[in-house]
Amino acid sequence: MAESHRTTPRLPPGQQLAAAHKWPLVGERAPASPCGPQAVEAAGLVARPQVWTLAELRAMPQTTCVVDVHCVTRWSKPGMLFGGVLLEELVRRTEVLPAARYVSFVADSPRSHSTSLLLEDALSLGTLVALQAQGSPLALEHGGPVRVVVPGRYFYKSLKWLVRLEFLAEDRLGYWEREAGYHNTADPWLEQRYQAAALMPHEVQALLAQRELGQRDLRGLDACGLSLPGLRAVGTLLRNAKFAQSVLCGACFDGANLTNANFRQADLRGATFRGADLEGADLAGADLRGCDFYGASLLAASFSSQAADGSHELPAVLDAGTRFDPAVWEQLLPAQSALLARLLKAAALEPNEGASCT
Ligand SMILES: Nc1nc2c(c(=O)[nH]1)N[C@H]1C(S)=C(S)[C@@H](COP(=O)(O)O)O[C@H]1N2
Numbered sequence: 506m507a508e509s510h511r512t513t514p515r516l517p518p519g520q521q522l523a524a525a526h527k528w529p530l531v532g533e534r535a536p537a538s539p540c541g542p543q544a545v546e547a548a549g550l551v552a553r554p555q556v557w558t559l560a561e562l563r564a565m566p567q568t569t570c571v572v573d574v575h576c577v578t579r580w581s582k583p584g585m586l587f588g589g590v591l592l593e594e595l596v597r598r599t600e601v602l603p604a605a606r607y608v609s610f611v612a613d614s615p616r617s618h619s620t621s622l623l624l625e626d627a628l629s630l631g632t633l634v635a636l637q638a639q640g641s642p643l644a645l646e647h648g649g650p651v652r653v654v655v656p657g658r659y660f661y662k663s664l665k666w667l668v669r670l671e672f673l674a675e676d677r678l679g680y681w682e683r684e685a686g687y688h689n690t691a692d693p694w695l696e697q698r699y700q701a702a703a704l705m706p707h708e709v710q711a712l713l714a715q716r717e718l719g720q721r722d723l724r725g726l727d728a729c730g731l732s733l734p735g736l737r738a739v740g741t742l743l744r745n746a747k748f749a750q751s752v753l754c755g756a757c758f759d760g761a762n763l764t765n766a767n768f769r770q771a772d773l774r775g776a777t778f779r780g781a782d783l784e785g786a787d788l789a790g791a792d793l794r795g796c797d798f799y800g801a802s803l804l805a806a807s808f809s810s811q812a813a814d815g816s817h818e819l820p821a822v823l824d825a826g827t828r829f830d831p832a833v834w835e836q837l838l839p840a841q842s843a844l845l846a847r848l849l850k851a852a853a854l855e856p857n858e859g860a861s862c863t
Pocket residue numbers: 528529530531532533576577612614618619646647648660661662663664665666681
């Protein structure tokens with residue numbers, strides 16, 4: 506039989522490839538204790554509660570697993586190699602009781618981070634308690650010495666610095682799921698990124714009419730095509746908000762959370778995004794003349810839509826007054842970083858026509 510060749514990996518909707526040799530750091534950057542967890546406990550609905558030291562985990566049957574990593578902020582790293590002990594093995598050893606329907610992973614981390622899954626899903630997906638990545642021991646910042654890796658779910662289900670497995674009858678929402686509205690199932694193929702926002706439509710209407718959003722939770726807001734010049738959204742939670750083709754010139758999004766927001770072809774002349782979180786935001790075709798992104802995080806954001814052949818369609822419009830943080834070059838994915846460099850260079854040569862809102 507002919508050897509099958511690994512073709513270009515398929516990406517779930519809305520995802521882009523991370524740079525080949527980069528593994529972005531997301532969320533907490535260090536464990537609570539200096540060297541991370543030195544043992545993993547199994548507790549809750551189990552017949553035999555256990556504490557396994559790292560040495561004991563290493564002495565168990567080791568599984569290696571090729572995992573396509575998909576972060577909810579839209580970068581993917583297909584084909585990562587992880588090694589460790591299957592959750593299934595630990596479930597067997599601790600004799601999990603039939604009443605346990607959920608598993609909650611708890612971290613040795615500053616905010617006692619956690620995340621949970623239906624136990625049945627965790628097992629059928631081949632969840633790994635990983636000790637190794639790419640053939641080496643896990644680096645501390647990536648969850649070493651021991652983290653969870655859940656294939657087939659957004660990477661926020663893959664908890665770093667695992668210190669405890671809790672087997673539960675009822676679900677207990679994890680940190681991102683509770684605090685930031687991340688979807689609790691997190692299937693990247695279904696784009697289960699965030700749950701919808703909580704405000705009623707007429708309340709949202711009233712806020713938009715005032716053009717003052719304040720520090721509210723307006724996740725998933727749909728403001729496509731609206732005329733909202735001078736909108737004030739300082740510190741507003743606007744994850745996944747939709748502003749495609751909206752008029753937002755002079756708007757202030759300072760400190761707003763705009764993760765995965767859609768600004769395609771929006772008029773953003775003179776808008777400010779100082780210190781805003783724009784991870785995974787879509788700015789293709791947006792008019793960014795005079796826009797200030799200083800201190801904003803633009804991890805995996807895009808300034809064009811990329812065709813399958815890698816060519817750029819619908820590039821954003823920049824001028825000499827468009828301001829970026831130098832950190833942007835660390836944050837953008839390679840193709841987008843090259844495009845932005847090109848757009849900025851061209852903008853610097855153009856006469857500045859002014860970006861005032863008319
Ligand atoms: N303890 C802990 N685990 C965590 C997080 C975190 O903030 N704390 N972030 C999650 C998120 S959102 C992602 S995308 C991945 C990132 O893992 P990495 O930094 O190794 O890429 O870890 C997940 N596990």
